[in-house]
Amino acid sequence: MVASSRESNGAVEELNITVAVRCRGRNEREIKAKSSVVVSVPDVTGSNEVSINTTGDVGIAAQINSKTYTVDEVFGPSANQSLIFHKIAEPLFADFIKGYNCTVLVYGMTSTGKTYTMTGDEKLYDGELSESAGIIPRVLFKLFESLENEDYVVKCSFVELYNEELKDLLSDSQDFSSSARKLRIFDSSTLNGGTTSMSNNSSRKSSRNNSPRSSSELSTATFMRKRWKNNMPTSNGSAGSSVSNGNSNKSQSLQGSQDQNAGIYIQNLQDFHITTAKEGIKLLQKGLKHRQVATTKMNDFSSRSHTIFTITLYKEYHGELFRVSKMNLVDLAGSENISRSGAQHQRAKEAGSINQSLLTLGRVINSLADKSLHVPFRESKLTRLLQDSLGGNTKTALIATISPAKINSEETCSTLQYAAKAKNIKNKPQLGSVIMKDILVKSITAELAKIKADLLSTKTREGIYMSQDNYKELTNDLDSYRTEVQEYKRAIETLTSQNTLLLKDKKASNEVNDLQRIKLQNMKDSISELHARIDRQNRREQNLVNMASTLRTTLNTMQTILSEREKKEKDLKENINRLIASDFAQVREMIDKNFQEIQNNIKLESAGIQPNIDSIKEEIRMLLETAQEHTDEVYKDCVEKVSGELPALYEAASERITEVEAMVGKCYRDLSENLSDASEEYNNFKQYLNDHFFKNNHEELLASHVDRTYHHIQASGEDLFQKFKEMMDNYLENNKHLMLNSLRTATCDVIEKEMQLFEPQKDKWESSFKYINNCDALNIALQKDIKSPLSDFRSTLQTSRNMIEQAMTKVKKRMSDHESPRSALSKNQTFNQEFSGLLNKENQLQEGLKKSLQFTDAYGSALDQLQASISSAVGDDDHATDKSRPENIDGVLRRIDEQNVLYPDRSPLKSTSFRVNKSERSSPNKSSPIKANSHSPCKPQLSLARSGYKRSYTDLDGTLDDSSTKVTRHH
Numbered sequence: 001m002v003a004s005s006r007e008s009n010g011a012v013e014e015l016n017i018t019v020a021v022r023c024r025g026r027n028e029r030e031i032k033a034k035s036s037v038v039v040s041v042p043d044v045t046g047s048n049e050v051s052i053n054t055t056g057d058v059g060i061a062a063q064i065n066s067k068t069y070t071v072d073e074v075f076g077p078s079a080n081q082s083l084i085f086h087k088i089a090e091p092l093f094a095d096f097i098k099g100y101n102c103t104v105l106v107y108g109m110t111s112t113g114k115t116y117t118m119t120g121d122e123k124l125y126d127g128e129l130s131e132s133a134g135i136i137p138r139v140l141f142k143l144f145e146s147l148e149n150e151d152y153v154v155k156c157s158f159v160e161l162y163n164e165e166l167k168d169l170l171s172d173s174q175d176f177s178s179s180a181r182k183l184r185i186f187d188s189s190t191l192n193g194g195t196t197s198m199s200n201n202s203s204r205k206s207s208r209n210n211s212p213r214s215s216s217e218l219s220t221a222t223f224m225r226k227r228w229k230n231n232m233p234t235s236n237g238s239a240g241s242s243v244s245n246g247n248s249n250k251s252q253s254l255q256g257s258q259d260q261n262a263g264i265y266i267q268n269l270q271d272f273h274i275t276t277a278k279e280g281i282k283l284l285q286k287g288l289k290h291r292q293v294a295t296t297k298m299n300d301f302s303s304r305s306h307t308i309f310t311i312t313l314y315k316e317y318h319g320e321l322f323r324v325s326k327m328n329l330v331d332l333a334g335s336e337n338i339s340r341s342g343a344q345h346q347r348a349k350e351a352g353s354i355n356q357s358l359l360t361l362g363r364v365i366n367s368l369a370d371k372s373l374h375v376p377f378r379e380s381k382l383t384r385l386l387q388d389s390l391g392g393n394t395k396t397a398l399i400a401t402i403s404p405a406k407i408n409s410e411e412t413c414s415t416l417q418y419a420a421k422a423k424n425i426k427n428k429p430q431l432g433s434v435i436m437k438d439i440l441v442k443s444i445t446a447e448l449a450k451i452k453a454d455l456l457s458t459k460t461r462e463g464i465y466m467s468q469d470n471y472k473e474l475t476n477d478l479d480s481y482r483t484e485v486q487e488y489k490r491a492i493e494t495l496t497s498q499n500t501l502l503l504k505d506k507k508a509s510n511e512v513n514d515l516q517r518i519k520l521q522n523m524k525d526s527i528s529e530l531h532a533r534i535d536r537q538n539r540r541e542q543n544l545v546n547m548a549s550t551l552r553t554t555l556n557t558m559q560t561i562l563s564e565r566e567k568k569e570k571d572l573k574e575n576i577n578r579l580i581a582s583d584f585a586q587v588r589e590m591i592d593k594n595f596q597e598i599q600n601n602i603k604l605e606s607a608g609i610q611p612n613i614d615s616i617k618e619e620i621r622m623l624l625e626t627a628q629e630h631t632d633e634v635y636k637d638c639v640e641k642v643s644g645e646l647p648a649l650y651e652a653a654s655e656r657i658t659e660v661e662a663m664v665g666k667c668y669r670d671l672s673e674n675l676s677d678a679s680e681e682y683n684n685f686k687q688y689l690n691d692h693f694f695k696n697n698h699e700e701l702l703a704s705h706v707d708r709t710y711h712h713i714q715a716s717g718e719d720l721f722q723k724f725k726e727m728m729d730n731y732l733e734n735n736k737h738l739m740l741n742s743l744r745t746a747t748c749d750v751i752e753k754e755m756q757l758f759e760p761q762k763d764k765w766e767s768s769f770k771y772i773n774n775c776d777a778l779n780i781a782l783q784k785d786i787k788s789p790l791s792d793f794r795s796t797l798q799t800s801r802n803m804i805e806q807a808m809t810k811v812k813k814r815m816s817d818h819e820s821p822r823s824a825l826s827k828n829q830t831f832n833q834e835f836s837g838l839l840n841k842e843n844q845l846q847e848g849l850k851k852s853l854q855f856t857d858a859y860g861s862a863l864d865q866l867q868a869s870i871s872s873a874v875g876d877d878d879h880a881t882d883k884s885r886p887e888n889i890d891g892v893l894r895r896i897d898e899q900n901v902l903y904p905d906r907s908p909l910k911s912t913s914f915r916v917n918k919s920e921r922s923s924p925n926k927s928s929p930i931k932a933n934s935h936s937p938c939k940p941q942l943s944l945a946r947s948g949y950k951r952s953y954t955d956l957d958g959t960l961d962d963s964s965t966k967v968t969r970h971h
């Protein structure tokens, strides 16, 4: 007999709440206030987006900065009542007729048209509705139109929620002080005798179980209990009304399994049976008259309450069964804030409670949209009444009414947020329960009989206005109420004591909170101080980073200098190579050339001797006699001169050799000193690079910085309580390690990188040290090499001298023997031999000098090399300015030059070699060092030639009988 309210296939389909936005045009107040339109909506409909620009921007900026909300349907100022009904209410109405429970809600700030949308113009004009009629009148008319040929029963109720109090707007007596007439909310599951599984609130259950009923209501309830026991559906009677779905009529089995089927039941709310739309309109008008309306700053007829107009339809379903469905038409109070509505005193209290209800409604919407486990339906009566319409078994539509004016933009935004959020709520609409026709008829008949009995009692007995049965029921109810009141009192006492305890707890909690707040404040202060310190630390770190970058720049500069030096070294190497390749060859060529020239001159001289010899022969023949004397004289002179000048000459040569030797020795010493200085400098530099380069206590410095910071932070952190301190200690320690590690790693990386970059330079440096060593070795070799030729030369000279002296002694002896010049000359074989020996010696001397020159040249090259190495070692750039450095090779050579100036006839040994290197190499026409040496007094044979004497060797075979060598004055 009991029909299920499930869908035919058994599955309950989830359905989102339909959300529409209705934006009216600007009203007189808004126009007067010159408040611009900030809401953008279609003029009539056709969009599901509404945007609002709260920034006051215009044009594209307004489009960009505006907020857009998406709903199901948006209606503009030109959308009329008929369109709203057609688009929003009519689909629900169709479902209502089918047997679904439906709810239409209007929500928005005051004066936006909630009442206009829900009720509008409810008056009838010639029995017809006007164009401005709202949803309720249109539903009533549509309902009776639709049910024309149907078997049905329609009932209406109209309840108001004002200041969290329920009021039956259709009751004749508007005095609700009597507890008997007071409306109270119950879950219809109460009728189940407490067997449902409404486990979420036991107090609710107890109140349900203990709740008394009005006579009619109780009789209906009792009757219904009986029906349930027999698995029979029933009506909910005439004097009690279920706001939502009437699922109180559901079978026991269904109720036991589905808590959400438990509808909300308003005790004492009257349901009025209507048979025409007009009767319904009359009830509506009656209720509207009783509604709390007041003039506010924003609306002359502001509805100060929430109202629910409920139409209950019992429609023939199958044979004797009737389907019960309900349509709840809810007009909520304005959602504006109190100050804006200008509410004071009573109005402010209203607004407070209205806001409280709407606030809870907002939370319920949010919870449902977010699918929270707990939905605070029970926090306000409004949400309790709407429990089944929001997330329950009802089909629901919400119309958010908004104002387009800028002055209301804040509330408009809030309303749109609600609307957008509510769009996410899902309901599970189910068909309403069914009731048997006879029960429905019986219920209506009983209701009629009760009314008739009351009427009869009123007519027959003075002062008694009800039947005995009703009176008895009422008395029973009274007793029940008394008991309930006593229970409530006890509950109140318990609650009061609990409340006292809670208040104490609250006080203690407040104190703890205060302490915590103070601690929190201290912590906040400490944290901000720590932040400041961390900032300072960051700045220091930044400084360190800057220092590191400065170091890096310096390093780059050093690298540049090193690369420049490398370049210079390369240039010098190239110069040396060039010197070796070209200049040296050129010099050698020049030397060869000069020697060739000398040899040629000698040859030429030899060639020019032959005619002279002939003439001499002739002359000798002719003037032999006369020349005999002269020859003697000349010979004598010659001997004297030779014997007089030669020793001095040899002496001078020997002296100069000694000087050269001394100079070379000094130069060697100076060089050795400089080389050892350079070597020491090199070692020092290498040591510095190894020991100090980028290792100059940076870590210590950084560690000291970090330590100092650590101490600062530690000092400041002491006043923090222990836990925080421990945490901070760990944190600081970790930070310190981290910082040290990172700095150490960074420094190591920098050093490593530097060392990597320096490695090639270091190799070069070390190779330059090899050059220095080479120079040193060359120098020593030179010293060694030059020693032996010089001593050879000296001994040769000494031998020559001895030989000359011996020869002179012999000549003198022979002169003293007074031999004839002819015989003497012819016999003077020894003299000739000695002369040729002298010539040989001269050649040897020449060879020695040649060697000496070669050595000197090699020495010069070595010096060049040495200078190049030293220049590269100490750096040419610094050389000019660095006066603190030890005297370099140039200085030494300059000093040697200066000495040569003092002795201008000396061979400019070093300076020559350097001049060759620096200037004369490039100008081969200038006199070469070899040429200079050729004029040196170190070459005695040339000095002799210059002094007017010429040597000649000739083979005196035949022409001179026994002559061998002749010496003559060359004119």
Ligand SMILES: Nc1ncnc2c1ncn2[C@@H]1O[C@H](COP(=O)(O)OP(=O)(O)OP(=O)(O)O)[C@@H](O)[C@H]1O
Pocket: 023, 024, 025, 027, 077, 108, 109, 110, 111, 112, 113, 114, 115, 116, 117, 299, 301, 302, 303, 304, 332, 333, 334, 335, 401
């Ligand atoms: N769309 C509309 N078209 C024409 N007039 C409208 C429209 N909306 C509202 N009005 C008019 O604006 C005035 C205020 O409307 P209404 O009383 O319905 O607002 P309300 O939102 O119910 O306000 P309150 O919350 O204070 O009750 C009424 O005179 C009504 O006729």
